[in-house]
Amino acid sequence: MEELNNSMTQEEVIIELINLLKQNQMQDKANGVFELVSCIDGLQSKLDLVVGELNSVREQLANMEQKSLKDTLLEIVNKMESRCTEMKTQLLDVKESVKEKASEIVASVKQKGKEALNRVSEFCGIKDKLVSMRENVRESVADVNRTVAKIDAFGKGIREANQKIANTFRTFADKEIADYSMQEKPFSKAEIIKKPWQMKGKLLSSMELRLDAAIDRVDNLARDVALKQMEKKWDELNENSHGAIEVVKGDVVPLVSEQKYEYGSESFDIFQQEQESRCIVQPITIKTLPEKEGRSR
Template sequence: MDQVQNMELSKDQIIQELIALLNQNQQREAANNVFEMATLVDGMGKRLEQVTEELSSVRKQLEKMEQEKADKTLKATVCKAVESLEQQCQKMKQQLFEIKIEVKAKASEIVAEAKAKGKAALHKVSEFLGVKDKLESVRENVRKSIADIEHTINKLDAFGSGMREAGQKIANTFRTFADKETVDYSEKEKKFSKTELVKKSFEAKKKLYQRMEQHLDEALDKVESLAKEPERMKDVEMAEPSVLGAVAEPEFQYGADAFEEQYKELMSQIMKESGKDAVTKRKKR
């Protein structure tokens, strides 16, 4: 199953065959849209794999945390967020798998029909619009994941800030008792705090999801553009008769000129032969 889910749509044989057919039949914009749509879907899959790796990295970080009370609270908060993101990630992987299967099936149908019935079947690339709802559903899940990550980052900030303030108060209390000046530990502690290290992983995931959302927006643009392909080709086909007529007229004229030229040459040759015959007869006399 993983091998099928991770298949690269843009490198699939049937997708490449459809792109070749579109190019051969002067539907280059449609060919580019099909290729870019497939590439964008592949890119989304790669982003999800990266998110999965990042989540595994966070789990390893959590396992190394000391079993102190504060660490337990942080660990519980992060674990809950990781589990939720992992579930969403698996859901989106399944959605992308279904999109790949649907795109591949539609491409296979179009190629088979084009081979059997001609290039008119290539207009059916407009039916890739059928994956629009699935792409929008993935986008909604991506946006939900981004919102969840932002919520987790805010919680980590609040938790880290609270722990730092508590630690600073305790440290400065002891400094006061020792007749020493209080110190602002905030920047030094923030730089090396566990919450900041964990937060960086979530910020990395957020960037991956934001890039994935851009891929989805672009993929939706491609399927919407493909939906307009029949209208574009209709305009081209309506223009074809006048183009063909313009080409046919000179070809016919060229044929008439050629015939007229050949006729003149034939008559000239006959006249020459007639002249030679007349001269020969006069000499014989």
């Protein structure tokens, strides 16, 4: 997997895409793409370190005398090596998907113009692959934690067994039973065996953090593009409506683009005056009819 060792930040198509985004005043998206590929590069370096630690553990187990613990740890090492191989395949798939999408976007920009740069939101398509890889990492972390717990339990069992044997001989020699619980624990072989597993746990946890960051960058790219499209539609709506939408003939509802606003009691007084002016009833003039001449009572 020679391509797996290539740095994404040095890929020609990635550099070209980032430069196009910068040239078109899309610095936030350029940063998002750079951070995404940087996270992917970081995953590769951490995965290489985990594999190196597994090889170190395998060499260490070759010299272990306790067969039961040795067999258990070898089984876990084999399982983790298999999972690392799977993660390498997943990571290569992610890299190829990112490069392929970047190539499509760059080609679209050359044909259709800068609007094609909004296709950076399509990097969201790799999210499922990143999530699947994160699940593998989390399972590996759980395996490491269980292994460390087993080594601790084995070490404790050995210490307690040795203490019990020591007290058995003390009893046989008519000596008082010693309380070893208060004594400082010696640095045992179990502690030596546990060290590389603890290191693997830290490396895997660091991988999980980088995967979280990569998933966040993918989500942010999609979210930023969606917001920009919403803003563009809103601006077009304002431009077409000239700042107002006619609802009923004679009544106009102003949009938020109007510059002047009325607030508080003053606006309420104005509102009341307008309502009262609409409800004023015009006075009716009653004319008195003139009396007919010559009419007597």
